Amino acid sequence: MKLSRGYYLDEDVVAIARDLIGKTLVTNFEEGITAGIITETEAYAGIHDRASHAWGGRRTKRTEVMFGEGGIAYVYLCYGIHSLFNIVTGLENIPNAVLIRGINAIRGIEIMRNRFAGNLPLNGRINGPGRVSRALAINTGHNGTNLTGNNIWLENNANPQIQLKVTSHCRIGIDYAGEDAFLPYRFLLNG
DNA sequence: CTGTAGATCGTCT
């Protein structure tokens, strides 16, 4: 079942980041449907989170979508190469978002393999936010896409037992965030 | 297996 708009309106972005583990992320573009079970996430929590692009209330053309109401995609270019896919959550004017860092491919695996020129790991484990976007063909053009539409959406068909296997950790690649780099806002399946 | 350099461009200073 597709997650509804209401799911994304929860004000606790950290709780959502944890809850998203085990959910299915789906895209449907020209080549067909591709999907994977989310195995790794990170929460970015509002203007007081130094690791967030919206830290200190920085509201620019790039971060504008983060200030929107929950249920839309925030996609931005990293290191000039990688499109990183985030899910905006919570209320309007409060910039909360969840970065998707890893999935297990479960549908359209051959399509994904082609997107990696045949280099997709055979076991279907896709870790790293850049590779997740590449596998699902998400790019910066999808910034602001509604996640209850027909191109990108999430499904709640996961095994509830998965929630018992979620572990929390420090976030990655944000050494500039000072104390906030140690917040346990990163969630993993199976440790 | 570990470490590191290079890629590459939009965004912000």
Next chain:
DNA sequence: GACGATCTACAGA
């Protein structure tokens, strides 16, 4: 004009 919520290839041990 510098740098980043990264990935890959390749060198060396």
